[in-house]
Amino acid sequence: MIGTETTGSIPVHLLFRDQPEAVVPVGDDGGPDTIAMAAPTPPAAGRRPAIPAPSKVQAAPAKARAENKSQPQARATSKPQAASRPAPTADPALVERPGPVLPGWVGVVAGALAIAWCAGVVWWVGAVPAEAARMLRLPARPYHGINLGQWALLALGVVAALFALGGLGRGRVGYAWVLSLFGDYRGTVRRTGLVWVSPLLLRRRVDVRLRHWRSEPLSAVDAKGTALDVTVLVVWRVRDTVRAALGIDGHEEYLREQVEAAMARVLSQLPADAFHEDAPTLRDAEAVGEALTRMLSAECAPVGVDVFSAQPTRIEYAPEVAAAMQRRRIAAIDAKHRDSVLTSVVDAVDDVVHRLTSRGLVELDDYERKALVKDLTVAFYTGRTGPVEGA
Secondary structure: OOOOOOOOOOOOOHHHHOOOOOOOOOOOOOOOOOOOOOOOOOOOOOOOOOOOOOOOOOOHHHHHHHHHOOHHHHHHHHOOOOOOOOOOOOOOOOOOOOOOOEEHHHHHHHHHHHHHHHHHHHOOOOOOOHHHHHHHHOOOOOOOOOOOHHHHHHHHHHHHHHHHOOOOEEEEOOEEEEEEOEEEEEEEEEEEEEEEEOOOOOEEEEOOOOOOOOOOEEEEEOOOOOOOEEEEEEEEEEHHHHHHHOOOOOOHHEEEEEEHHHHHHHHHHOOOOOOOOOOOOOOOOHHHHHHHHHHHHHEEEEEEEEEEEEEEEEEEOOOOHHHHHHHHHHHHHHHHHHHHHHHHHHHHHHHHHHHHHOOOOOOOOOHHHHHHHHHHHHHHHHHHHHOOOOO
């Protein structure tokens, strides 16, 4: 690779300049034109670049970033700018409140009384058969038909019985009822056991338990545009039942869509792997999960959903690039291993030669020193990289 590259001469005095300036060409030295570039500023020790929080402004142009680097104090005291996009909002009128509910025994007693009322009216008009009256030990009454008023009393008793018994329901642990009447929100019932709710109210059951959802492999790309397959585990719960049931069309579908959107935003900020440099990557599951949880919490809070955790359980390359990226990863690991071995060999050779010469054990001229260094380097490197006996 080096043999195919062309290089040009760079004036030596430009390598030690503090700030780059325009290069004034003095003459053609036979090589290509060169441009003086500023040396990269190393990151501060102990600091790890974190994934930025959601709803932040986009990065400034390169010129503005260069000015900010030269003025760290001014950047620290500057005020944050407005968000680049508005956060979702909810209807302020949709606030959860207790709904009208009575204990279940009230409905049972009212239904029993309504049934007894209907039976009394039937007996009073004499519509009870004689055999049934003798079995119940009731005095017989003559039957002369049922007039309009008696029909009204019977209808009233039947309606009361249906109204009392039709409102009975069983409240379960971990579930709530969102009540509405003709499209108007009437309250939320979180009570358990036998309860009575007006049968005129429409009930929507909402699961308020702590729930978890493991996504199927989702497609995404990292900061370098490499295709990825990511699986996310989300732990969430409905906090405000009215906003989850009436404020949005399907809060579960909304959560799934927001997971995919937030994942795309987070993963596109860092590369999946840094093969030849020590830089933050998506392999830091804690940082990625924290950023993903923060974004999802901000997006789902207006619809009454609390997101407690969103952690990527698997970040792998897509099948079409997995083989190529695996070869790159193996090559990078092999290069790092060879570099560490070569560094240790050079240090060992330098230590041996220094000890031999400093203690006066041998006197070496330049030719003998080069020969000794060569032989020691070959011996040490062969011993460190050779196969282990018995393996």
